[in-house]
Structure formats: structure tokens, C-alpha cells
Amino acid sequence: MDKILKIKFLIIAIYFTTTILFFYEMHFLKNSVILHDYDNISFMFAVLSLGVLISATIYNLAFYFYIKNRQYLYYALAQFAIIMTHISYEAISISPFIEIYNFKNYLLFDVSQVFILIFSALFLQDFFNTYLDNKFNQLVKIILYISALDLFFALILGHTIITKFVPTFIWVGLILTEAHRHIKNRDIPFYLVSIGWYIVILVVILTNTGILSAKEFDFPFGHIAFAIESMFLSFALSYKFKLIEDEKRVQQSLLLQQSRLASMGEMISIIAHQWRQPLNFLSYSFMHIKNNCRNDEEAILTIKEANEQLQYMSQTIENFRNFYNPSKNKNSFSIESACSNILKIVTPTLTPIGIKIELIAKKDFDFFANSNEFEQVILNLVNNAKDAFIERKIKNPIINITINKNIITVCDNAGGIVKEHQSKIFEPYFSTKDNSDGIGLYIAKTIIETEIKGKLSLENREDGSCFKIEL
Numbered sequence: 445m446d447k448i449l450k451i452k453f454l455i456i457a458i459y460f461t462t463t464i465l466f467f468y469e470m471h472f473l474k475n476s477v478i479l480h481d482y483d484n485i486s487f488m489f490a491v492l493s494l495g496v497l498i499s500a501t502i503y504n505l506a507f508y509f510y511i512k513n514r515q516y517l518y519y520a521l522a523q524f525a526i527i528m529t530h531i532s533y534e535a536i537s538i539s540p541f542i543e544i545y546n547f548k549n550y551l552l553f554d555v556s557q558v559f560i561l562i563f564s565a566l567f568l569q570d571f572f573n574t575y576l577d578n579k580f581n582q583l584v585k586i587i588l589y590i591s592a593l594d595l596f597f598a599l600i601l602g603h604t605i606i607t608k609f610v611p612t613f614i615w616v617g618l619i620l621t622e623a624h625r626h627i628k629n630r631d632i633p634f635y636l637v638s639i640g641w642y643i644v645i646l647v648v649i650l651t652n653t654g655i656l657s658a659k660e661f662d663f664p665f666g667h668i669a670f671a672i673e674s675m676f677l678s679f680a681l682s683y684k685f686k687l688i689e690d691e692k693r694v695q696q697s698l699l700l701q702q703s704r705l706a707s708m709g710e711m712i713s714i715i716a717h718q719w720r721q722p723l724n725f726l727s728y729s730f731m732h733i734k735n736n737c738r739n740d741e742e743a744i745l746t747i748k749e750a751n752e753q754l755q756y757m758s759q760t761i762e763n764f765r766n767f768y769n770p771s772k773n774k775n776s777f778s779i780e781s782a783c784s785n786i787l788k789i790v791t792p793t794l795t796p797i798g799i800k801i802e803l804i805a806k807k808d809f810d811f812f813a814n815s816n817e818f819e820q821v822i823l824n825l826v827n828n829a830k831d832a833f834i835e836r837k838i839k840n841p842i843i844n845i846t847i848n849k850n851i852i853t854v855c856d857n858a859g860g861i862v863k864e865h866q867s868k869i870f871e872p873y874f875s876t877k878d879n880s881d882g883i884g885l886y887i888a889k890t891i892i893e894t895e896i897k898g899k900l901s902l903e904n905r906e907d908g909s910c911f912k913i914e915l
Contacts (some may be wrong), residue, residue, distance in 0.1 A: 445582060448625070452618055453586075456610055463609040480538045480662040487540060493667035497527050500674040504681065511685075515570045519677060522563035526670050528556035538662075554604040555595065561612040562591045568619045571637060574684070575627045583622060587615050613645045633680040633687070640676030644669045723754055730754075777815040779852060779915075780808040783845050786822045790830075799833055799841045801826070806848040811915055813896045821888045821900075825854040825911050828884065832858035832909075853903075855910035866904060 445453075482490060501523040508516035532553040534541035569584040594606040607615075620641055627634065647669035650656040656665045730747045737743040783803050794801055811818075826843055833841040838858050846853045861869060870889045892900040892913055899914040 449583065449622065452621070456614065456618070459614075460606070460610045467609075478537060482538060482540065482662055482664070486663050490534070490538075490541075490664035490667045493664060493671035494527065494530060496671040497523050497530070497674050500678050501527065503678065507681070507685075513685075515567055515684075516681060518563045518567035518570060519681065522560055522567055523674060525556050525559035525563060526674075529553060529560060530667060530670070532556060551598060551602060554608060555598050557612050558591050558594050558598070558604055558607050561607060561615055562588060564612070564616055565591075565619060568616070568623070568637075571633075571680075571684075572619075572623045572627065575623075575629060575634065579626055580619065580622065583619060587619075590615075611648070613648045616641055617645055631687070633684040636676045636680035636683065640673035640680070643676070644673045723758055727751065727754055774812060774814050776810050776812045777818075778808060778810055779818075779847050780805040782815050782819050783822055783847065783852070786819050786826065787845075790823065790826050794830060794843075797830075797834065799830060799843065801843040802845070804844060804846045806846065808847055809849055817891045817895055821891050821913070822852075822854065824884050824888045829854070829856035829858055829909075832856065850915045852913040852915070853910050854913075855905070855908060857908040859907070860904045860909045861902065863904075866902060869902060870900075 501520045504516040504520035504523070507513070508520060531541075531545065532549055535545035536542070536548050536550070536553065565584045565587045569580045572580050590606055594604045597603070597605040620638055623634075624638070647656065647665050651665055656663075730751055734744060734747045780803070783805075787801060787803055791801060822845070826845075829843050832838075833856070836859055840857075842857055844853075844855045846855070870885050889900045892898045896915065899912075901912050901914075903910040903912055
């Protein structure tokens, strides 16, 4: 537990002590219950809000049984506890619910709030741990111990102690503030969950301070706040499920790509093995011919050039075999050498169609990572530029790969990327090209930012685009 979290717990302890010492009686519903008389509109909104909560509970339970994700179970149980809190409070203090339910159970009201805390904490723990593994486990464990102690008090005393004087929304707010303090890579589901709970916290505070509880205007603000929170959290979970499914599809694409690379590597290894013997035979033949034409300088020069071509063929097949090696081993490698390897592979395909490619190493450096994955990224960026040149029929096409210490740029003069597409090019399955799966740039960004821990970004220029890799 860090210093800031300790200070937060200290503030809660001071708040708990103060409320017990100076506001003891007013926290017991039996002694401080205020009767509310809802008109038809207020009653209708209260019933509709309960309907939303019930629907959310059933919806998320169904999701849990379908995909076995505990987040949906915890959320459904938290919603059920909220429903029980509303029902017990309505039965005690709100007409016409008092006449409809015809029971009063103060213990149910107390205990249901404890279960709101328990299952909300478990839900938020699972949800926020998808951003930071196990970061919130200790905090939630403390809150669960406190809740268990409060349930013990309820069994012994007939009412809770801790959550009665330190309400559930304070503990939930503690988890939310810690999430905002630690989590940097926030997405839409993160904000939806946060907004949903902050709406509830705000309404509860305004209600408890009397701002939303004017005697002449009884309205179910709490019901509506929890219904809105329920919708926000349901949207968040649905969106999170979509992101998880997208991630699975991307992982499947990555596995498929690795499988293809492995298959190509095996095929090239077979070809290399088949080529070795003929190449060696030709090399020995040239040596024999050279020994028998010592005085023929033109023949010797021709044999030398032929040997160079044999070496080039041998090295080319070796380059391809190394590139398509699916090994995940990391090693320290020269960025310039890795880019040079790619040039050896792509130059024969670029030169016949008039595309020029240049490597400018202003300041080379060594980097520890998987060199094969880095080379795949460079190849992907070069191939994207090649496709743009062909599609747009650019005159004097050129690709510049520049290395300047920890920054590598791959720039082209293919006309750039239109403004409305710039924010989407790294998204999975987005492509402006026909017959493309739209996964290339997403995989490149995933490799650089997830595997290599660098950064890949786009700089659009007047004459073309420039992809910048920061390591």
C-alpha cells in the first residue's frame, strides 16, 4: 500500500470516527426515516428504474452463463443487491410502495448495501485489472474484509456498523480514484464505468445533503441515478466484450501470419537444401574450368562474375530463410543491418517497377528485441508504400528509410493519406485498398508498441506519408 492510499484510508477512518461520535442517531433509519409520498409521475419513474435494474441483472446473468466471464456475474449480483436496497427502502419510507409491499425490514436494507459494496468491488477489481494486472487486488481484499466484518456486526447487532457510517459510495469512490490515479491507457469502457458510478455518487451526495430532497418535491432521483449507472455499465461491458472479440480476431490473424511465415520458412529451407548441391557443383565446375584456362583472361573474368552470381543466389536464399524464421528469441541487433536485410529482400521487386529505395543511416544503434519482428514491420511499411505508388501511378517514386539514433522513419512520395483516414489507419480491419484484410498496419503497431515497447506514429506530409518508429 503506497503513501497516497494510506492517506485516503486515514481520511475514511477520521470520517468514520466523526460520524459515530457526532451523528450516531441520524444514521439509523428507524430513528431518521422520512416518509415520501410519490405522485403518479414519480411512482412511474421509480417503477421504470427498477425495471431497468431488473433487465440489466437478467441480461448480465445471461452473458455470464454464455461466456463464463466473472465480471458479468459480479455486476449482475451488484445490480440485484441494488434492487433489494431500493425495495427495502421503498417498503419503509415511500408511499404507495409501503402499501404495496406491506413489510418493513431494516436489516435487509443494511445488508443489501454491504452486498452492493462486495459485488461492486469485485466487479471493479476484475474490470480494472484488465488494464493493470493485479493492481487493485490488495485494495479490494481490504474492502472485502471490512464488508465481512460488517456482515458479522449485522448478525450480532441486527444492523451494520461500518457501511452505515461510511456509505458504500465512499468505498466505490476510493476504487475509482485509485483507478484514475494508476491507469493511463484509458478507453471508452473505462470512461463509461467511471461516469456511471460518478453519477450515482453525485446524486447520493446531493440527496443526503438535502439539495435533491425538498419536502414539496418527492422524486426518485436515486432510482434514476442507479438506472443510468446500470445502462452505462451495461454499455461498458458490451463494448469491452467487442474489444476482447476484436483482440481475439487480431490474435488469430497474428497466429495465422506466424503460421504462414513458418510454412514459407520451411518451404524456403527445402528449396535452399535442394539448391545447395547444384550450386556447389557449379562452383566446383567453375574452379575446374578456371584451372584449365589460365591464359584466357576474358574466360577467367567471366568465371569470376559467374561465381559472384552463385554467391548472390546463395546469400539471397539465406536472407529469405532467416527472415521467415518464426523464432521469438530476442537479441541485440544493429538497426541499420536489419533495414539492410529488408532492402536485400525488397529491392528486386521494387526496381523492375521503377521504385527507388534508399537507406540513410545518420546514426546507427543497437537494440535488444526480436530482429525478425522489427524487420517484418519495416517490410510492411515498405510494401504499403509500394502499393500506394502502383495504385496512384506516381512518377519518380522513392522510399527513404532514415535511421537517426532511436528514431527510424519510413517516408514516401506517394501523395499521403487523406485526412479522414489518418485516425483509422492503425485500427484492425480498416483498409482503403481492395482485397486487403486491413490488418497489416495494426499488426505493425502491435509489434512495435506491445512486443518491442516502442511507438509507431504517422506524419502526413504534402507529397507523401512518413511513418516514425521511436525505440
